[in-house]
Amino acid sequence: MKKFYVFILFLFSSTFIAQVKGTITDEKGNPLPFVSVIIQNSYSGTTTNDKGKYELNLKKEGDYTLLFQFLGFKTVKKTIHYEKTPITIDIQLSEENYNLNEVVINPKNNPANAIIKSAITARKENAEKTARFTADFYSRGLFKIKNLPKKILGMKLDMPDEMTTGLDSTGSGILYLSETVSKLTFEKPNNYKERIIASKISGNDKGFSYNTARSSFYDFYDNTVDFNVKMISPIASNAFQYYKYKLESTFFDESNHQINKIKIIPRRDKEPVFEGYIYIVEDSWAIYAVDFDIKGYRMRNEFTEVMTLKQNFNYNSKTKIWSKNAQSLAFTAGAFGIGFSGTFNYVYSNYEFFDAFDKKTFGNEIVSFENNANKKEDTFWESTRPIPLTEEESKDYIKKDSIQTIRSSKTYLDSIDQKRNKFKLLDPITGYNYRNTFKKWSFDYAGLMDISSLTFNTVQGFNLDSGFTYRKWDDESGKSTAIATTFNYGFSDERLRVVGNFSHRFNNQNYATIWVSGGTAVKQFNENNPISPFINSISTLFFKNNFMKLYNKEFFNVAYSQNIANGINFTGKLEYSQRKPLFNTTNYTFIKNDDLYSSNNPLDSNDYSTAGFSTHQLLKANLNWRINFGNQYISRPDGKFNLRNNKYPTVLLGYEKAFAASQKNYEYDLISARILYDLPLANKGDLGVNLRAGKFFNAENIAFMDYKHFNGNQTRIGQTERYLNVFNLLPYYSNSTNDAYFEFHSEYSDNGFIMNKIPGLNLLKSSLMLGFHNLAIPNRKPYQEISIGLDNLGIGKFKQFRVDYVRSYQNGFQGDGVIFGLKLLNILD
Secondary structure: OHHHHHHHHHHHHHHOOOOEEEEEEOOOOOEOOOOEEEEOOOOOEEEOOOOOEEEEOOOOOEEEEEEEEOOOEOOEEEEEEEOOOOEEOOEEOOEOOOOOOOOOOOHHHOHHHHHHHHHHHOHHHHHHHOOEEEEEEEEEEEEEEEOOOOEEOOEEOOOOHHHHOOOOOOOOEEEEEEEEEEEEEEEOOOEEEEEEEEEEEOOOOOOOOOOOHHHHOOOOOOOEEEEOEEEEOOOOOOHHHOEEEEEEEEEEOOOOOEEEEEEEEEOOOOOOOOEEEEEEEOOOOOEEEEEEEEEHHHHOOOOEEEEEEEEEEEEEOOOOEEEEEEEEEEEEEEEOOEEEEEEEEEEEEEEEEOOOOOOOOOOOEEEEEOOOHHHOOHHHHHHHOOOOOOHHHHHHHHHHHHHHHHHOOHHHHHHHHHHHOOOOOOHHHHOEEEEEOOOOEEEEEOOOOOHHHOEEEOOOEEEEEEEEEEEEEOOOOOOEEEEEEEEEEEOOOOEEEEEEEEEEEOOOOOOOEEEEEEEEEEEEOOOOOOOOHHHHHHHHHHHOOOOOOEEEEEEEEEEEEEEEEOOEEEEEEEEEEEEEOOOOOOOOOOOOOOOOOOOOOOOOOOOOOOOOOOOEEEEEEEEEEEEEOOOEEEEEOOEEEEEOOOOOOEEEEEEEEEEOOOOHHHOEEEEEEEEEEEEEOHHHOEEEEEEEEEEEEOOOOOOHHHOEOOOOOOOOEEOOOOOOOOOOOOOOOOOOEOOEEEEEEEEEEOOOOOHHHOOOHHHHOOEEEEEEEEEEOOOOOOEEEEEEEEEEEEEOOEEEEEEEEEEEEOOOEEEEEEEEEEOOHHHHO
């Protein structure tokens, strides 16, 4: 009986939540989505959903004048009297009668150009009017998928149950649905603070939506708008270099403002430009609305087909300010025969504008959540949600939320695990996974024949990995523990090497973590592993170039890391190790010839009898700091998420000390520093810089693996997206040092700024890459490289290739070569 009364109370209260609601259609009865419904001379309003339905919540009794605005249609003004009784108002909008006749555009006297020039001139003044404000914010994100297969490229898709619940038998439906209600404080250009009041994810009452106002700031008063690349605003100071304009019509709004509808036309197809319509208010030259399409290739995202961005602005006669009240961002994308689509709707209301904020208003915390923000009842959402749910969205919430309790129960999770954990006949060979989802732990066995780990080198020959991994985790506290053992067997040297690892993360606030590791392994002399096992296998077996040089390491270490302050991370490590020489044990190759492999001695490729060092032991301590200046973060109940401030460089400081060595000459001290900085050049591209410097002390006769080694590349294959940490023609150990060093890398990417203007080459949709690299060590001429290349090459949507021409200098010209970049190798390795 009690449940019955609660149910009746819910029905009664829900009928009185939406005080004004209805459906908006055109003259033919078709529902109109994204229609603005505004209380005149206020900053309160809403928009219609995809089915033309709206709900408007009024705070008190009285007379209200409502404005129903939609681009291309006449604004309807409706006066109502509200007495706490729900009102249904259905509105039919008629198409606007435009005042502009057919115009033959004279390039020297184009009326659209004059309007745009005025908008550009008034841009800063209009931007300043909305430069500082507080507002209520609502967002809803919907992500749909079509034809999701069980596997992609032979790999099984492992997606959360709450996402796949809404899919039908064809793998189509709503993948993700979420909502956010927040209080927003903003100051241009980038001071921002948001307090999340409520957060909701369909099928996950423990989740926190990522829909924040931070992702909704698309300001066309700025010269560029960030969509992965810097897109050129149609009223940017240099807009006429990128667009042509056509005045298509004019009309008058309910306040008798003349609105100019202007079509924006890209001058060059491949550049980061918009297309569609911008609406400019006569005299004030403020933005009334935008309706833009953004092609995926123009924002360097080949998988996205098109994005559609709409913004509506509302005029307040009291403040005389045009402010954005609604925004919609929709997209379609696809790959591997799978279709994606999504819509993100945003509503801004209850603005308050300020001349200035207190200096303490903004800090490094930019997003925070109220307690139980993700536990709000349905009645809260019904009374707060400014855009009514569509029938499809309502069904998704009901379906996913109704079965969430079942799917989080021990009985259900155990039944799923029981099916997943079935032991098969070949599992001892191919591998096995056991998972207890309810208690949050898993056990993995890699199998005796883990083909993905099969590699080849001249020390071990063919070698395989196997091993066991145990994991235990707690999503809410952020604690996690992992214990793993890796077995590596070399078939040529006939030796089994075993490494054990333990790690434990204590929380998800400062991410304090401890690692313990020990065992025996083969290691490259350069601990940065400049050549991957996969590339070395290909180079060795097919070309007999065994560039990888290895030694045997028996070790035990303990490391600890945590964020000790905002933007500052500390890591400390103590390790005991015994290093032993290794020699080639095989001359096997796929390509038979009389050439010998080079020796495993990195100091002399023709010395097959010595290894360049003798067996020894030592202790080594490392202290490292990573500093991100101006670091910002998001505080959520389930963790603190750091966001690097790209205005500032990242600085890394290090101190390394080797001591208690079996021979005194192996002991040393090393201090080092590194600066990483990415400098955005607006729409002209990006410049990346990486500087390293260091100095050894008391290191005249240390072991060669303790030298400072520089990331060379003799394979002519690039394996990273950016070449900011590699010399592409430098032999791997030719410039290694135990003294001082200075390393400089810089790389410029035009992001299509230059390439898009070159006829023919612009069809590649590529980026021009320019690089400069310098290495300075004592008593030797500096080593330098310059390069020019093209990135983002490929076929169709797959842009995984890069080609660079590189020249090197050291005491004069040294050589040149072509580097082929294969980004897919990042996945393979």
